[in-house]
Amino acid sequence: MSFPAPGPPDIPQVMTDSRGVSRFLAPEDPLAVLAGVLGRPFLDYRRRWDEAKNFVSVPPFPLHVDYEMLPACNLRCPMCLMAGRDKSADSLDIIGNEAEARAGKKAGEKAGEKTGKKAGGNKGFSAKDGLKTPGGQEEEEKEEKEKGRGGDGSEKDKNNPDLKTLSPAAVKTLLDEGAERGQASMGFGGLWEPLLSPHIASLVAHGRQRGLVEAMFNTNGSLLTADVSRDLISAGLTRIMISLDAATKETYKLMRPGSDLGLVEENVREFLALRDRAGSRLPLVRLSFCLTSLNEREWPAFVERWRGKADFFSLQSYGRFSPDSPALFPRQRPVPVPAGICAQPFKRLLVRHDGRVLPCCDLSGLPLELGGMEDGLETVWRGEKLAALRARIRGPEKGLPRCCRECQGKYEPRED
Numbered sequence: 001m002s003f004p005a006p007g008p009p010d011i012p013q014v015m016t017d018s019r020g021v022s023r024f025l026a027p028e029d030p031l032a033v034l035a036g037v038l039g040r041p042f043l044d045y046r047r048r049w050d051e052a053k054n055f056v057s058v059p060p061f062p063l064h065v066d067y068e069m070l071p072a073c074n075l076r077c078p079m080c081l082m083a084g085r086d087k088s089a090d091s092l093d094i095i096g097n098e099a100e101a102r103a104g105k106k107a108g109e110k111a112g113e114k115t116g117k118k119a120g121g122n123k124g125f126s127a128k129d130g131l132k133t134p135g136g137q138e139e140e141e142k143e144e145k146e147k148g149r150g151g152d153g154s155e156k157d158k159n160n161p162d163l164k165t166l167s168p169a170a171v172k173t174l175l176d177e178g179a180e181r182g183q184a185s186m187g188f189g190g191l192w193e194p195l196l197s198p199h200i201a202s203l204v205a206h207g208r209q210r211g212l213v214e215a216m217f218n219t220n221g222s223l224l225t226a227d228v229s230r231d232l233i234s235a236g237l238t239r240i241m242i243s244l245d246a247a248t249k250e251t252y253k254l255m256r257p258g259s260d261l262g263l264v265e266e267n268v269r270e271f272l273a274l275r276d277r278a279g280s281r282l283p284l285v286r287l288s289f290c291l292t293s294l295n296e297r298e299w300p301a302f303v304e305r306w307r308g309k310a311d312f313f314s315l316q317s318y319g320r321f322s323p324d325s326p327a328l329f330p331r332q333r334p335v336p337v338p339a340g341i342c343a344q345p346f347k348r349l350l351v352r353h354d355g356r357v358l359p360c361c362d363l364s365g366l367p368l369e370l371g372g373m374e375d376g377l378e379t380v381w382r383g384e385k386l387a388a389l390r391a392r393i394r395g396p397e398k399g400l401p402r403c404c405r406e407c408q409g410k411y412e413p414r415e416d
């Protein structure tokens with residue numbers, strides 16, 4: 001498989017990572033747009049971000065924290081790096097428990113609304129009938145009381161006691177702590193599909209009200225109903241990254257079995273229309289294309305299809321980095337891996353669904369467990385484990401953890 005040219009020459013490539021794995025194209029630099037809307041707090045945050053990623057200084061608290069609300073996805077994409085590779089108790093086996101119970105309940109509640117095609121490879125998921133973000137604090141609190149709470153801030157799902165999900169109350173506590181200590185940005189989803197959680201919009205609103213500048217997440221878009229979109233836009237989401245990967249229904253079905261291109265495209269168009277109607281330039285909408293042998297020919301048509309509509313595009317060109325990498329990726333990395341340049345542990349943390357804290361959102365980073373959220377994020381951030389990882393990342397290549405040597409995902413610079 002060859003790696004295609006970045007895109008039509010009249011859509012500039014605004015950024016790439018150092019190996020060309022992820023490239024970003026946009027008619028207008030997304031960071032400039034965000035600065036124009038969010039003003040001085042954004043510029044201050046980005047100044048601190050650049051200092052961290054250029055190793056000028058380590059901030060006293062992570063500038064960005066991702067919260068993985070639950071470990072599930074409603075699709076099973078053949079190129080998914082997560083499926084079958086997360087060997088912890090939370091792998092795809094849990095699909096059909098908490099997430100499906102919620103989706104089924106909400107789908108039932110919304111059955112009277114206009115019908116949509118089914119999306120989601122698992123029984124009962126529907127993007128049109130899908131999860132509705134509950135607006136009410138009361139409902140959340142009631143739900144939390146009904147659940148068994150883990151002492152680590154995660155909670156057990158009553159449908160599956162072995163499954164731990166982040167409680168919205170615990171995330172709000174973390175957001176409060178972060179807002180006091182200089183955290184500027186929040187993300188949701190982690191390694192899974194965030195819109196299976198009904199709490200995202202209320203958490204975005206909570207964080208933004210506490211003064212966090214940015215809120216963002218990646219999604220497959222199948223559960224991005226009009227209600228969810230409306231809630232997210234009014235909550236203050238600043239960026240949404242939607243994975244489409246195809247320009248035709250046939251290819252989309254291969255890439256995202258169980259979902260439907262027409263339906264997800266309609267969700268995206270509706271999201272953009274609702275944003276326009278709200279008179280807002282944000283959230284910025286990024287459409288993503290993960291290059292595989294199934295879809296490589298459609299990248300140019302994909303860009304043409306969304307030209308003038310999406311705010312920016314990403315093209316991800318992963319290579320096969322280990323024997324169990326999906327065979328859909330090319331055997332060779334796009335370019336050799338340089339050592340010592342990953343800045344993720346200098347600027348961000350991931351809180352996983354069960355409270356484990358990691359230095360990055362890359363699948364490769366799963367072995368890099370730093371502690372638990374019950375320790376407090378500041379303690380983890382200032383702890384010995386993270387200090388040692390930072391030293392190894394900046395040291396000679398032979399000292400780099402193996403998982404970092406294999407990692408393709410998060411080398412700087414990135415658009416985030």
Ligand code: SF4
Pocket residue numbers: 073074075076077079080081082083191192193220
């Ligand atoms: S939507 Fe994303 S997380 Fe879900 S199966 Fe596909 S690639 Fe994996």
Ligand code: SF4
Pocket residue numbers: 342343344345359360361362364365366403404405407408409410411
């Ligand atoms: S190199 Fe990859 S696995 Fe290592 S810290 Fe960076 S993002 Fe995580």
